[in-house]
Amino acid sequence: MSKLKSSLNHPLIFLMLSFLFACNPAEKRWKTVKLSDSIPTYISFIKEFPNNSYGDSAILKVEKKLYTLSLKNDSLGSFERYNEFINMYPNVQNLIDVNSRIDSILIQREKIIFLLSTESITRNETFKFYEEFVIKYPKIKNIIDADKKLEFLKQKADTVVIRGKLVNRLSSPISKANIVFYSWSDRGTYSMTVGDNGVISNPRTKSESAGDFKIFFHRSYIKEHTKFILEVNGNFLEIKMGKPVVFKIENTNRVTNIGNIISK
Numbered sequence: 001m002s003k004l005k006s007s008l009n010h011p012l013i014f015l016m017l018s019f020l021f022a023c024n025p026a027e028k029r030w031k032t033v034k035l036s037d038s039i040p041t042y043i044s045f046i047k048e049f050p051n052n053s054y055g056d057s058a059i060l061k062v063e064k065k066l067y068t069l070s071l072k073n074d075s076l077g078s079f080e081r082y083n084e085f086i087n088m089y090p091n092v093q094n095l096i097d098v099n100s101r102i103d104s105i106l107i108q109r110e111k112i113i114f115l116l117s118t119e120s121i122t123r124n125e126t127f128k129f130y131e132e133f134v135i136k137y138p139k140i141k142n143i144i145d146a147d148k149k150l151e152f153l154k155q156k157a158d159t160v161v162i163r164g165k166l167v168n169r170l171s172s173p174i175s176k177a178n179i180v181f182y183s184w185s186d187r188g189t190y191s192m193t194v195g196d197n198g199v200i201s202n203p204r205t206k207s208e209s210a211g212d213f214k215i216f217f218h219r220s221y222i223k224e225h226t227k228f229i230l231e232v233n234g235n236f237l238e239i240k241m242g243k244p245v246v247f248k249i250e251n252t253n254r255v256t257n258i259g260n261i262i263s264k
Helices: 002-008 011-036 039-048 055-072 077-088 090-094 098-119 123-136 138-142 146-157
Strands: 159-167 178-184 204-206 212-218 227-232 238-240 255-262
Touching: 011 039, 039 055, 055 077, 055 090, 055 098, 077 090, 077 098, 098 123, 098 138, 098 146, 123 138, 123 146, 138 146, 146 159, 178 212, 204 212
Parallel strands: 159 255
Antiparallel strands: 159 212, 178 204, 178 227
């Protein structure tokens, strides 16, 4: 017993035991953190044991999880969170190709925003969100032709679409009907555009087999008028006694759905 006590009192052995005991809290905590396998617990470990040998492993775990979330999540918040983490722990750039990761996230995010923009029914949101994204992350221009896509969205924003469905009084669809668009003024007059050949060139279309139709025209066509009437197979849609059915276009909208239209 006396020999054991004397051994423990040896300075070198004392230092070794002190080192081992000092490491135990970090090792014990690391085991718990790995079982939890969550971003908050990994970050908590990094802050609690900044110079521990498990620090790089914890950083890589967080980076991978944030990267995966950025690819899956539709919002820009996850990407911003990824960037924030990279800036907070720049050492991660020595452990993994961060630039390649960022490029992948930007490409995925651009695809989502572009798709949402093309499907927007409002004029501003057709290009505004995409434009803000390109301004905030100009690096995307080095990866894809973002300027060309933005120009496409701006042109699309000024292409007005009137949607509807043509049916008869029995609610059966009317197919292959000729439909012509005329802007309507508050004075009770409609505008007619005649080409050089003397043919009326107002926006027009034909109804499909299910009665659905779409009329496309540039926003400048309606000018100050936000109301319109429709001509079907040479006759205006009427309420009664020659009074036409007047529809309205919202100034902020790119797409207007007028629903089912009953025609004779």
